[in-house]
Amino acid sequence: MQAKLLLEDGTLFTGPAFGAEGESVGEVVFNTGMTGYQELLSDPSYCGQIVTMTYPLIGNYGITRDDFESIRPYVHGFVVRRHESIPSNWRAEYTVDRLLKEYGIVGISGVDTRMLTRKLRHYGTMKGILATGSKSVEELQEMLGVTPLLRNQVARTSTKNQFTSPGLGERIVLVDFGAKSGILRELTQRGCDVIVVPHDTTADEIRRLRPDGIQLSNGPGDPKDVPHAVKMIQDLLGEIPIFGICLGHQLLALAGGADTGRLKFGHRGGNHPVKELATNRCFITSQNHGYTVVDETIANTELEVTHINNNDKTIEGLKHKRFPAFSVQYHPEAAPGPHDSSYLFDEFLEMVREHKRNLPAVPRQAELVAQLKGEL
Template sequence: MDKKLVLEDGSEFSGRAFGYREDVYGEVVFTTSMSGYQELLTDPSLLGQMLVMTYPMVGNYGINRDDYESMKPHLTALIVREYCDAPSNARSEKSLLEYMEKYRIPGLSRIDTRKLTRHIRERGALKGAILPAEMPMKECLEKVADYPFYTDHISRASTKNIYEVPGGGKRVVLMDFGMKMSILKALVEKGYHVSVVPHDTSSQTILEMDPNGVVLSNGPGNPEDARGPIETVKGLLGKVPLFGICMGHQLLALASGAKTRKMKFGHRGGNNAVRDHRSGKILITSQNHGYEVDSASLTGTDIKTIYTSVNDGSIEGITIPGKRAFSVQFHPESAPGPKDAKVIFEEFDTMMIHTEGR
């Protein structure tokens, strides 16, 4: 079935539908990851977005039971140059096509993804839709303009209930704003007893759990829409060690008096270099975000920058001296991606309070 991607600026890209065959809407973004499409399909940070894979062939190693980042896919569509429906990998249990059909995820192939990616880099991330090839452009643009794009991303992606993952080590509360499962796995591997809590959990409830530390997870959407979580982080600052990842990094900055802003096309991929200003070392990191902390807004706050992007100078990590709080914009759990940043979990471990009897 021939379909087309129509962007809100009037651009169109013709292709061939695969996966679930329905019209779909979302913000069109791209990733430079060469692998990891299963993790990206199930990463809650991509909720409401149509993802363009810049690597030309997708699906060649199939889908397996170990690489899910959540129980279901969150992106609205997958856009590729070519998809492979005959995977060859010992871990594969089903094809990409079978997975997308099961979970009703539309796909568009035979797209000039290089041209599309360059367009997004020049114009910025744009709203768009995958629609029938024969639909007139005027009708397509009206549909995109009238579609009710939502803003309550975090509440849609977060767990609804508190649950425990038992361990014999330090007690850690993980605030779920749209958490990747690999973050939870990384904390469990450290031996922590982890309590995962919903996005709307109050600071009082968290402090009553008497944790050694609190992790603020990744998540989708505009961080400035998350007024409740920002207030929660304010209530935790200075009272318990805090460690933010991606969305958690942005919420920590907002709670500390800074501002965030939407990036032109964001950072998505496993090849992003960041500089540690404390050691001078460079880390190659995995990233997936469309917002950043506004560096100009740090003036007058207690925030200190500890990591920046080598490519564009954007803030990639902050610390709040005296408050036992720090955060990174990149993903130290690295799934998919390089493992350089896993050392960040050691910093959190060192920061946490050691309480007798735990």
């Protein structure tokens, strides 16, 4: 069976189909990772996107239960140069083809992904439709024109219910905007008592959980599409230590008075160099985002730039000048990617402990006595 990939500028690619049958509209992007296609497919930050892999061979080591970054894949399509249908790896449990079929995701192979990537780099990411079947190019163009890109990706990928990953250490509320499992894994490995909450949890609901710190997760889409999260952060900023990752970084910037904007083609891959300004050290990072904090809007805020991207000098890290809050645009939990930046979770927990030492919480018994006196 053949598949078609039609871009909004009229460019048409055809090639052998794999995965599910059907049609899917999404933003066509590219990822430069040489490995990690399973983690990529299951990264909620790709919700609503048709992902092109620049590495030419995909599927050669199969799919394994242990490498998922969420409960299911969220991509809207998968574009590769060569799809390997028979994996060769002792960890493989099934194939990419079976995974895509199970979740209704269309794949296309035999595409000149080098040419497609150069087009996206030159003109920017584009809307596209990926389809199998007998629909003509004209019919696909009509479908592409009338189908809008998603704006509710965070609501689609966030947990619907609060749940706990118990631990004996600091209590961390992980606000799930489309969180990767790697973030929860890093926190639980450090003994944290983690409570995962939906994206629309209010500041008062978080206060009732009595957290020591707040982790803002990654997630898909435009940060300005989740204004309720900005308000929640503003209400808690300075009261509870905050660490933001990717979308969480952009939301912290908006809460601090800065602005965000769209990148031409985004940063997606496992080898992006980032410089830490305080030390001039360079870290190789895993990234997946199409928006960035606008540099010019930082000056009139209480935010300070801590990291920049060595390729295009965009902002990769921020911290608040007065309050215990910082964020990074990249993924310190990696998965896939280098583990250069996992130390940031240790810095977050040290910030949490320092905050508790400086501002010890009122004993619960004293709060109850004050509450009872007020009721009397």
